[in-house]
Amino acid sequence: MEILKKYPKSIQWLFLLIVFFTLCNTIDIPEGYKFIRAQAEHIKDPNQVAYSFLGVEVRYYPYDTLWRLPPFIAWLPIWLNDSMDFLLNDWIPIEIYDAEIQEYETRPLILQITRIISASILFLIQAFREILIGGVETVVAFTSWDWIDANPWAELPGLPWTIVAAAAIILGYKLNGKGLAIFSAITMIYISVFGQWEPSMQTLSFVMVAAPISFLLGMVLGIWAYRRKRVEAILNPILNVMQTMPHYAYLVPIMVLFGIGDHAGAIATIIFATPPMVRLTLLGLRKVSPEVIEAGKMSGCNDFQLLFKVLIPTARRDILIGVNQVIMQCLAMAVIASFIGAKGLGWNLLLALNQLRIGLALEAGVCISLIAVLLDKMSLAWANKQTDYFANLTFFQRNKFGLFFVGSVILGLILAYVGSIMFKQGFNYFYEVPHNKGISTEAFWNAGVDWVWDTFFHSLKIFNTWLIVEVLQPMRAIYLRMPIVATFVLVMGAGYIIGGIRSALVVGGFTLFIALSPWWDRALVTAYMATFGVIVSVIIGTIVGSLCAQHNYSTKIIIAICDILQTFPSFVYLIPVMMLFGVTDTSVLIAVIIYATIPATRYTVEGLRSVPSALHDAGSMSGVTRLQRLFKIEYPLAFPHIMLGINQTVVFALFMVIIGAMIGTEDLGQYILKALSDAKGGGKGLILGLCVAFIGLAVDNLIRTWAEKRKKHLGIA
Amino acid sequence: MLLEINSKKYKETPEGFKKIVGLVGLTAAIIIIFLILDIFFGGSDKTLVSDKTVESDKTIESDKISDSVKNIISSLPKGRLNFFESSVGRQLSPSEFEAVCKNTKIVTQRAIMGANITNYKAQQLYFDNGNKIDKYSVKWDSSSKKCFAEYTIRALEGTSDTIKVSGEAKGFLKTSIDTRVYFIKNF
Numbered sequence: 011m012e013i014l015k016k017y018p019k020s021i022q023w024l025f026l027l028i029v030f031f032t033l034c035n036t037i038d039i040p041e042g043y044k045f046i047r048a049q050a051e052h053i054k055d056p057n058q059v060a061y062s063f064l065g066v067e068v069r070y071y072p073y074d075t076l077w078r079l080p081p082f083i084a085w086l087p088i089w090l091n092d093s094m095d096f097l098l099n100d101w102i103p104i105e106i107y108d109a110e111i112q113e114y115e116t117r118p119l120i121l122q123i124t125r126i127i128s129a130s131i132l133f134l135i136q137a138f139r140e141i142l143i144g145g146v147e148t149v150v151a152f153t154s155w156d157w158i159d160a161n162p163w164a165e166l167p168g169l170p171w172t173i174v175a176a177a178a179i180i181l182g183y184k185l186n187g188k189g190l191a192i193f194s195a196i197t198m199i200y201i202s203v204f205g206q207w208e209p210s211m212q213t214l215s216f217v218m219v220a221a222p223i224s225f226l227l228g229m230v231l232g233i234w235a236y237r238r239k240r241v242e243a244i245l246n247p248i249l250n251v252m253q254t255m256p257h258y259a260y261l262v263p264i265m266v267l268f269g270i271g272d273h274a275g276a277i278a279t280i281i282f283a284t285p286p287m288v289r290l291t292l293l294g295l296r297k298v299s300p301e302v303i304e305a306g307k308m309s310g311c312n313d314f315q316l317l318f319k320v321l322i323p324t325a326r327r328d329i330l331i332g333v334n335q336v337i338m339q340c341l342a343m344a345v346i347a348s349f350i351g352a353k354g355l356g357w358n359l360l361l362a363l364n365q366l367r368i369g370l371a372l373e374a375g376v377c378i379s380l381i382a383v384l385l386d387k388m389s390l391a392w393a394n395k396q397t398d399y400f401a402n403l404t405f406f407q408r409n410k411f412g413l414f415f416v417g418s419v420i421l422g423l424i425l426a427y428v429g430s431i432m433f434k435q436g437f438n439y440f441y442e443v444p445h446n447k448g449i450s451t452e453a454f455w456n457a458g459v460d461w462v463w464d465t466f467f468h469s470l471k472i473f474n475t476w477l478i479v480e481v482l483q484p485m486r487a488i489y490l491r492m493p494i495v496a497t498f499v500l501v502m503g504a505g506y507i508i509g510g511i512r513s514a515l516v517v518g519g520f521t522l523f524i525a526l527s528p529w530w531d532r533a534l535v536t537a538y539m540a541t542f543g544v545i546v547s548v549i550i551g552t553i554v555g556s557l558c559a560q561h562n563y564s565t566k567i568i569i570a571i572c573d574i575l576q577t578f579p580s581f582v583y584l585i586p587v588m589m590l591f592g593v594t595d596t597s598v599l600i601a602v603i604i605y606a607t608i609p610a611t612r613y614t615v616e617g618l619r620s621v622p623s624a625l626h627d628a629g630s631m632s633g634v635t636r637l638q639r640l641f642k643i644e645y646p647l648a649f650p651h652i653m654l655g656i657n658q659t660v661v662f663a664l665f666m667v668i669i670g671a672m673i674g675t676e677d678l679g680q681y682i683l684k685a686l687s688d689a690k691g692g693g694k695g696l697i698l699g700l701c702v703a704f705i706g707l708a709v710d711n712l713i714r715t716w717a718e719k720r721k722k723h724l725g726i727a
Numbered sequence: 728m729l730l731e732i733n734s735k736k737y738k739e740t741p742e743g744f745k746k747i748v749g750l751v752g753l754t755a756a757i758i759i760i761f762l763i764l765d766i767f768f769g770g771s772d773k774t775l776v777s778d779k780t781v782e783s784d785k786t787i788e789s790d791k792i793s794d795s796v797k798n799i800i801s802s803l804p805k806g807r808l809n810f811f812e813s814s815v816g817r818q819l820s821p822s823e824f825e826a827v828c829k830n831t832k833i834v835t836q837r838a839i840m841g842a843n844i845t846n847y848k849a850q851q852l853y854f855d856n857g858n859k860i861d862k863y864s865v866k867w868d869s870s871s872k873k874c875f876a877e878y879t880i881r882a883l884e885g886t887s888d889t890i891k892v893s894g895e896a897k898g899f900l901k902t903s904i905d906t907r908v909y910f911i912k913n914f
Contacts, residue, residue, distance in 0.1 A: 018743025022750050029754050075765040270858065351858060364837040366808070495761040499754050506753050507746070514753060680902075 019507065026503040033076075033496035040073045045490050045531055064089050070528070076495045081528040083697075090693030094266050098124070124267050131219060132273040138215035143208055143442070144168025170426040170441045171202045174211075176418030178384070184411045185391035193387065197380040205448025206355065206377045213354030213381070216272060216347070217340045220279040224336045227280065228287020229329065233317065235288065236295040249285045254661060254706035256668035257282060257346040257580075258682045259699020265350050266692035275343070275352025283339035287332040294328025295321055330393030337389055338577060341382045345581040346669075349686060355381075359581060363672070368589050369455030375582040382577040459589045466590075474596050482542065482595065489538040494525055501708065509715035516711050520704035529678055533701050536667055536677035539595075540705070543602035543663040548656055550603070551610020556640065558611075559618035572612040580605060580669055588673065598670030606663040613655020617648030647724060650717040657713040664706050678702055799826040803901045808909055810898050811874075819899075825867060827899050828874035833907040834863045835900070839878060842894050842911035849890045852880050861889065865896060865908055876908045 014021055058069040059080075066085040102119040117125075137148045146158050146165045158164060175198035182194035201210045235242040260278045268274040298321055306320035322329065345356035355378045362371035406413070429440025437444050463470075492500075501521050505514035524533045558568040583601045591597040621644050629639045645652075671679025682698045685691030737745075799822070803809055809817045811824040819827060839853070839860060853860075863878035877893030894913025899906050 014743050014747065015741050018741075018746060021743070022747055025747065025750060026754070033758075072768065075769050076761050079764070080768050361837075361840070364835070495758060498757050498761070502757060503750060503754060506750055511749070511753070 022507045026500065026507065029503070030496050030500045033493055033499060034491065037074070037076050037493035037495070039491070040077055043073060043077070066092070077493050078530060079494055079525045081526060083523070083526045084528045086527075087693035087697045090696060091266075091690050092693075094263070094692050095690075098267065120267075127277070128268050128271075128273040131223075131276050132271065134219045135215055135272045135276060138218045139212060140166040140168065142169055142174065142211040142215055168442070170422045171198070171207050171443065172425050172440060173419050173422035175199065175202065176422060177415060180411050180414050180418065182384075182388065185388055185395060190387055190391060194384060197384045200380060201377055202443050203448050204373055204377065204450065205443050205445050206358075206374065207442050208445050209353070209355045209358050209374070210377060210381065213341075213344050213356065213378070216276055216279070216344065216352060216354055217337065217385075220276045220283065220340045220343075221333070221336050223276075224280045224283040224340070225287055225333055228284045228332060228336065229291050231284070232288045232291025232295065232332075235292050242292070245288065249288060250707060250710075251700070251703050252281070252285045254664070254703040254710070255699045256665055256679065256682065256702050257343060258349070258668055258671075258679065258686070259695055259702065261346065261350050262682065262685045262695025262699075263692045265686065270351035272352050274350045275347030278350065279340050279343040279347055279352075282343050283336045286335035286339060290328050290332030290335060291325070294325030294332070297328065298324045327393050330389065334386060334389035334393060337385045338382065341378065341385065341577075342579045344378060345579050356579075356581075363581075363584065363588070366588075367452065367456070368459050368585060369450075369452030371585050372455050372589075373451060375585050379578045379582055382579060383574055386573075386577045455589075462590060470591060474591065474594060477596055477599075478594075482599070485542060486535060486538050489534045489541075490531060492534070494530070497521065498525075504712060508712050509719070513711060513715050517708045520708040520711075523704055524701045527697060527701055529681060529698065529701060532676065532678045532681060533705065535675070536664070536679070536702065537705055539599060539602065539667045539670075539675065539677060540660065540663040543599060543606050543667065544656065544659050546603045547606035547610050547659050547663065551607045551612075551655070551659070552614050552652065554607075555611040555614025556618065559615045565615055565619060568611060568615055572608050572615075575608050576612075580666060583666070584669070584673065594673075595675060597673060598667065598675050601670060602663050602666040605666045606659045609655050609658035609662055611655075613658065614648070614652050617651030617655070618644050620651060621647045650720045650724070653713050653717045653720070657710055657717075660709045660713075661706050664702055668702055796826045796830055799823050800830055800901065800906060803827070803899075803906070808898050808900055810910075821872070824874065825872070827906055828865060828867045828896060831865045831874075831896070831899060831906045831908055833905055834865065834876050834878055834911070835907045835909055838876065838896075838898075838908045838911045839892075842876075842892050842913045846890070846892060846913070849880055849892050852883070852888075852890055856881050856883050876911050 057071060059072045060067055060069045062068070063085045066088045068081065068084040068088075070081050070084065072080060097118070097120045099118055099121065103116045104119055104122060105114045106117045106122055107113075108115050133148075133151060136145070136151075139145065140148045144165070144167050148166060149164050150158050153164075175195065178194040178198050179191045182190035182192075201207055231241075231245065235245050260282055261274075264274050264278045264281070268277055302320060302324055303316070306316045311320060344352070344354060345359055348354070348356035348360045355374050359371055359374040359378065362368075362374060426438065426441045429438040433439060437447055498518065498521060502514040502518040505517035524530060527533075554568070558564040583605050584597070587597040587600045587604070591600060625643055625647070626639065629643045634642065667675065667677060668679035668682065671677065671683045678698050678701055682695055682702075685695035685698065688694065803819075803823070804817055807817055809819050809823075809827065811819045811821075836858070842849075859881040861879040861881050863876070865874065865876045867874055874896040875893060876896040877891060880890045880892065882889045892911075892913060894911040896908045896910070897912050898908070898910035900909045901907075
């Protein structure tokens with residue numbers, strides 16, 4: 011009893027581990043059990059058991075339920091798919107007038123709605139694209155092909171690259187001075203000189219449509235949630251799931267509903283980018299002090315005026331940070347959306363990776379990263395910029411940037427005209443450097459890859475083999491060897507110790523969903539890969555973060571590096587690792603580690619730096635050494651914050667594991683990728699996405715609950 | 728009275744003890760629930776084994792054949808390109824080439840795009856229809872001892888003009904799940 015009083019938590023963990031390992035050792039693998047196989051099979055076999063639910067027949071191989079649960083929700087993806095099929099093809103047929111064939115035809119309501127949405131979004135993308143790089147389809151939309159044939163002058167010529175570059179430089183200067191202007195210039199010149207102008211503008215047009223829609227949608231939902239508690243209560247779990255769902259999972263149902271192409275990619279991007287906007291709008295509005303609201307009301311504001319004249323302007327910074335997040339999410343999706351036909355840099359990058367042309371992929375990757383960093387810096391500068399409403403400025407001072415832009419348009423047009431005379435025989439490089447006609451470093455990088463392979467082949471192979479044989483395979487085997495009852499005991503027991511019965515039930519619910527799906531083994535493989543990535547990332551991140559947090563200068567540098575690395579779209583991380591390790595599981599894991607180390611490092615630095623200096627002084631006065639201060643004062647106080655970093659690390663690792671499926675892993679991601687090429691994969695993709703999200707949410711629940719309790723315990727909540 | 732005494736006793740019990748009792752209860756509840764589930768839904772391993780013994784000789788023989796092919800395919804390096812008659816990637820022997828061809832069903836987008844390059848009309852239709860293809864197949868031609876892949880590019884909506892592209896399947900990529908055609912040579 012005394013030991014129990016003294017070490018209650020340790021005894022509880024010890025008991026839990028004893029039960030867990032006892033269960034693992036007593037429950038044997040059933041004879042004939044094949045690992046990594048979807049339980050519900052479509053083939054008929056006399057050894058299978060079948061059940062029917064909601065008209066869907068499911069066949070599966072029955073095993074001891076202590077080992078694996080039957081796939082009782084295997085009907086769900088098929089049912090979802092059939093439902094989507096029914097909604098799209100049969101539900102509420104309506105008469106629609108088709109102007110092309112000049113006849114009425116019957117079309118289901120949902121199909122008509124999805125077609126209208128698709129056409130509207132496609133029109134917007136096309137319009138932006140043609141303003142940037144030229145084309146005829148926007149004009150044709152308002153006239154006809156015959157008209158444009160008769161009036162070829164009406165074709166949109168597209169803006170010369172010099173004008174767009176000048177606009178970016180002027181905007182950069184206006185928002186944040188010389189530094190950002192120089193960076194804008196470097197980005198634009200790189201894009202143009204490397205012949206990436208057209209795909210870059212295609213990507214930009216895609217972002218220019220998806221980002222404002224996400225912004226509006228997110229802001230409306232955020233305001234609604236702010237005004238109605240019930241809406242917030244409903245939105246919260248939905249946003250949690252949406253933010254932990256892997257990018258791929260959005261694509262499959264979108265593809266079923268909207269087909270493939272730029273519009274489908276944009277819709278997937280809008281859905282993916284909206285949650286952070288909702289959250290930041292809500293956060294910003296919540297932060298408005300009651301005094302400000304009271305002042306607004308006392309001035310006689312009605313609800314509408316209070317919202318638009320008081321609340322939103324006061325929450326401006328958080329809302330603009332939301333815009334920054336939306337833009338970042340849109341660029342992160344630019345590559346992934348290319349899986350369903352979105353054109354642009356992402357498509358080129360994907361194609362280059364598919365062809366194993368690492369040099370080409372690197373050029374496109376650098377291009378996306380530069381655009382991402384530029385837009386990130388610009389939107390952050392916009393968010394932080396304060397307007398001086400009382401400044402007494404002359405006409406020129408007020409409008410100088412507009413005037414500079416007009417000047418640059420004129421100059422750009424003159425240059426384009428001069429270019430058309432100078433480069434009469436070939437391409438007008440002052441107008442646009444065509445794709446594949448710019449400078450290319452592909453051969454250099456490809457030679458680099460060959461050199462790496464030739465020089466380090468044996469060392470890399472030894473490392474690869476060691477990692478796979480000695481570390482990864484045993485770890486994978488341990489995860490797969492876990493009987494389901496032992497997993498439940500471990501997961502729910504951990505939930506109970508950390509957060510009580512409520513936490514145990516929440517975590518158990520998430521695990522049960524995955525256990526009843528046909529993909530339990532694959533979920534275990536996903537969990538093992540993410541665990542490996544998280545362990546290594548946390549070790550590296552904590553060490554690097556702890557070292558950098560010791561000095562102000564190194565802190566600034568590491569935070570700046572983390573800022574830049576976090577703006578890179580996740581796909582870009584695959585390029586350097588593929589250069590070194592080829593298309594292997596090791597590549598995926600190393601990409602996971604690099605990607606997931608960023609939040610681990612950032613949160614360690616922020617956690618350690620947030621320890622009050624008074625405590626440092628108190629420690630120094632007590633005569634502690636630097637190491638003692640770190641381990642006895644700083645780490646315990648920073649630990650809740652570091653744990654939140656680990657939480658982020660888990661989500662990042664899960665995302666990267668799923669993206670890694672593109673270069674071949676055996677986890678849930680591989681099935682999500684397969685669902686993309688399956689005509690009936692909509693429901694499957696969605697449920698697989700939910701499985702991944704639930705792994706993330708279960709870990710999130712445990713870590714958040716623990717961190718909150720610890721903060722309360724330390725009195726820093 | 729008894730209730731009051733019990734509640735007083737419960738309040739006096741240390742939190743750590745209450746927590747461990749709760750944990751034991753939760754663990755026991757999970758195990759019992761799984762045992763009950765096993766009674767209703769648990770499968771019998773013996774049934775599985777006995778059912779397997781009545782499989783016909785033909786099936787067993789076909790399994791043997793597929794096993795040998797499976798062995799060849801499993802010996803291929805995962806994630807690296809495998810070629811026949813090429814200096815790039817890993818080289819396939821004639822028997823491996825045949826086995827891989829016969830067991831490859833998936834034609835990758837990369838192979839499709841590569842094969843389109845030499846056929847302008849096919850490339851145009853492929854882009855216009857939103858990158859849609861219909862049927863595709865991979866076949867082993869025993870007379871020429873070559874592997875051929877073909878696919879049909881879907882017609883535009885409202886038309887029926889499909890284009891069939893075929894060529895020699897030269898490169899294969901083994902993933903964790905299957906083997907895919909990676910290069911189709913059609914010139």
